[in-house]
Amino acid sequence: MLRRIKGVTLRERERSTDIRRELEVSDINEKVKEIRMREEGHPANVAMESIVPGRRPRGRAKKRCRDKVEEDMGHFGMRPEKALKRETWRRKTRAADPARRDQQPPPAWPGYKRRFHKAGNVLQTSLVFTSGPSCSYSRRPHAQNNERHVTRIRPEEMPLDDDAGEDDEDETVSGDTPPPTKKVKKAKDQPSRVWKKEDIGHTPLPEYNHPVPDFLLKPYEFFLQMLTMEILEDIVYQTNLYARQKDVSTAFSLDIQDLMVFLGIILYMGVVHIPSLDDYWAVNTRIPQVTDYMSAKRFKQLRSTIHFNNNDYAKASTDRFYKIRPLFTGITKQFLRVKETPHQSVDEVMVAYKGTMAGNLRQYIANKPDKFGYKLFCHASIDGFIHDVQMYQGQTTFSSHPVDLNEEEEEQLLSNRIVIVLAKTIKDPANSAIYADNYFTSIQLVEFLKDKLQCRYVGTARPNRIGNPPLMSRKEMEKTTTPRGKHDYVSCNGVLAMCWKDNKPVTILSFDAGVLPLSKAKRWDKESKKKVDIPCPAVIKENNGKMGGIDKSDMLTHLYKSPMKARPYYLRLFGYILDLCTTNAWILYKRDSKALSEKPMPLKNFRLEISVFARGYKTRPARCLRDTPESFVRPKKGQKSHRPADNLRYDYSKFHCPVFVKQRMTCKYCSTHKEMHRSRWVCKVCQVALCHSETRNCFEEFHIPPASNSPSTSTSSNNE
Template sequence: MDCRTFYGPPRSTSSTIALLPADPCDSEVEELSDPDDGDNEDFVPPRSIDLPPPSKKLRNRNRLVEVSSDLNQTPSPPAKSRKTRKTKKTKWVKKDIPIFTLPEPVFELPELVQTPFQYFKKLFTDQMIVHITEHTNLYSVQQTGTSINTTAAEIEVFLSVLLYMGVFEFPSLEDYWACESRFPPVADTMSVKRFKVLRRYVHFNDNFQMEGCPDRFHKIRPLFDMFREQCLLIPPTNKQSVDEVMVAYKGTRAGKLRQYIQNKPDKWGFKIFCRGSYSGIIHDFILYQGATTFFNIQEEEHAHLGLEDLLLGAKVVSILCNTIVHKEATVVFYDNFFTSFNLVKTLHTNLGLRSVGTVRVNRTGGATLMSDKEMVKRGRGVVDFCSSEGVVAVKWFDNKCVTLLSNAYGVEPLSSVKRYTKEAQQKVDVPCPSIVLAYNQAMGGIDLSDMLVHLYKTPMKSRRWYLPLFGYIIDVSIVNAWLIYKRDCSILKQKPMPLKKFRLSVAATLKGADKVPARAGRPPGAKHKPQVRRPNPRVLHPTQEVRYDGVGHWPTFGTQRGRCNLCKSGVSRWRCSKCGDGKLFLCLNNKKQCFVAYHQR
């Protein structure tokens, strides 16, 4: 066998690089084969024996570069290196920002403090009650073929029962009507059978018109939209906070709508992002539903807010803050779930809002701050700060290191807070920057509302996943109405009633105003109990809406006799069938028509 055939054609010893054009047919490279082989067109060079790979030095010596045969073609620009692709780093300097002076909030002076029922109706309107009535009847027809024929007045009575149940909690629903544990404000208002029917068929939207809808909360969405419109009408304060709220739900019928947050009182449930005042009033909210959370955001609003480059938390804050009326005179506070350097700049650029928030280390925008170990060595109260583009990053060591971003508050003026030390065994003054004090004062508004909701919570456990959200709307309506009532009382320098009495007053008015009273007499099956005589029994006065509504007030004659509650001089056996409750006696003699006068303003 020929050696050349065994080893193949000889390799070129030159270090030149062979150039191959893009089109093999247009090749102008000289033929590299041996001249003796050029006469044989069918010559196929044999396969060479596998040789060990060349060394690293020789591996890239001879390379084949593909070039175009068109010499007039302009070469493509070189690819950008990694250094040029990186965005320009933010320059941070050791400088504080001036404090932003907020104007004092001015609220309209009310003529008088209204009744609790009137405050509640500003939020839970008659339109919402009519909407619930229509869709409840529609849903019952769709399920059973017959309507339950409920009315708006009966839905108000149903709400009244739910408000009572939120204050007086029994182990089960049947206990409110049982003989051993009968609760008259509930049992005398509605039968247990009718209450269960209403609770079974209460509905808020038409299911047959929701096919293909991207909204996963479509069953409760109309009620939330109407309630949100009323919350946006409440005059806000100049310090707003954004945080998440959990509506308790442990079932599995809601699918992935159920979320989990470890540090919340209700760890399992529906997540709602809320914006509220530091006083606890909720003004706006967003129901979280994953990828379709912002399905109703228009393209114009999406471009105006600059949501393309923002994370989920930053998008939530931007959308919630877009509904603020006086943006230039408002400061927004949020926690480290939402805060980033881009969010603080975007809010100020697009909306004119100033904001404060605790921030995670990887979202500070590259702020050059002291490390945690170094701050721990220096001791409690150490402050480090730097600023860039009007945004200051402040790091403060208390029990732990905390970092904040703000364009409204800075470090100065420094104040002090009391902290206990083991060495001195007493509380000492620790330096504290002004941004930390402002954050602690204004950030707790959503948590305050959540705490007030959990004090007297409407029982709404059900297989239907949207009923807990309906109960949350009722509870927030009561809490918001009570906080507005407290604000009016403080303006007019009056003493407000507590939340429990406020809720019971609303429940009593919903049950009795503009409604015919139920049939008098003890319910069948109730055991007779001997009455215990009490000295000076208290008279149960009705609310003003019930007393002056002019519906169902009839004199009834009883065996018990008492003093007239209006003139205090007459003795009567007559009482009102609606608001007397067996203890309100009124005269019916010819000289003084106390019964008629009592029900007139």
């Protein structure tokens, strides 16, 4: 009800506490506490408090009414004995309504006086009324079973304490002062606007002309322009650093070749989807394009260890996206180097995430395909190339962005500041126009962009954020007697405010296109059961045709989505970065192809070309003499390998050469029961495994006859 009174919807993200403070309406919970304290402070309730005898049941104690009253007393910073000080009790407990929070307390009840004194170990409280005798209620704190005693005392017989006159004075108690209220910014005087019934006209923006390249680059070259080798080398460094931080003695190591293979596999998985990640390496569903380049264990190890920033400085940072901030900073720096089109669009993007590891970084938007996820604000060209990304994270959203805001810009609404930050990264704002939806648009934003940045703006708006122009009301537009296509418009200082009836009334602000020339729009007519033409202003046609840059990019990134479901919350953003870099690279590839009058390849083939390059990036040594001999029979597990005959072992007429095998086996020459040595080198003639390395060369010693291998023989041969 309060939001309807103020004209604020839930999409504007305005807190209920701010609305109640502005309308001076109390919170219902605070009002209930005030009522409880008012009843608790009544003299009869204070004097006649009773305790029910008996034992409480076992288990967790249920909350009683008295327990709730004690919580309320702690909330207001009160004590039970202060209930007899009526002015103090009222002032402290009547703090629910903001309108009367600073008012003076009402005077004491007429004819009512309060007296209390001690008589031995009995605290006597007297309620004195001028109209008759008073009742004095006494409580003995040390009496058995907490019995209450009621004593009748005449006013003239009642003894008074020396401090009785000080009862009405306030006592300084910690917590008595109400908590400080949040400072509310004073609204500045709204500028007076003179609306006139006239159209606006601006010179059309120049068409976008893409520079003609000398030749068409390869797909992976476009991709490496977005995700550069410097960024990849930084990922390798941070991943190895994180592995050492977890375990100093770890054997994990990552190089640029393994990282490229890892990225190539992820890009391929985005095209070829399988229900489970393990199915890529399973026997029945094995995919050679994945299994031939990396094992499942290595892939999962890289996915769980990959890192983008140093964790040692994470706690000292106010950036809630600290762990992935260098990656976003690096790619947006590359995106901003690409030339923008004159028409830009600003909108929000949802990166799907339903986990709980990110806390309240996960947002919810009902009308998005991915309702749960991270919210990113982007500005893109008309063809879907995203140039800048701003990650929403609450209060630190703007402090984490490289663009700074001055005091005048800080006073703008949240939605206005988002557009201002994104508009400042445009290279030529004077020759650009921004298109946005009603979440961002307001008359203050349009005037700020017009005066400060000389940037044009067109966007649908909410009726309460357009400066109250003299237009047809929404109720009149919604009437059935108002025909579809009806429009009303006014302008002020070159800014157009227009209301147009489509299926529903549409309100729009424009500092670019005007109403004329009118065109026709096709709409379905229920009565005639066919599409009919209705009048459509030029600004509506311009907005519908140039608003969908962000939506186009969002559609392209969802076509082939990288599977990055993992426990670390930032891996979903890493998967989105891979998809976004691929999409932006493809759009840039299309621009070059169009400039060279060549037919571009589809996005799927473009992505697969990048995957093939990345998976083949790791250089492999030559495989000469590294194939297992066809005649070699591997011994079964638990069985000893055969021992070759001496005439075959020492026959130098045969070619005894080492052959590399994939699986290690026990060396036949140097291994003993207590000390085993394994090798991947097998003699091609003897068919046994032998050590063949820098530290141990059993291959040579195994083929020397015993007579020539004796010390005497070797000594005589050396003397000769």
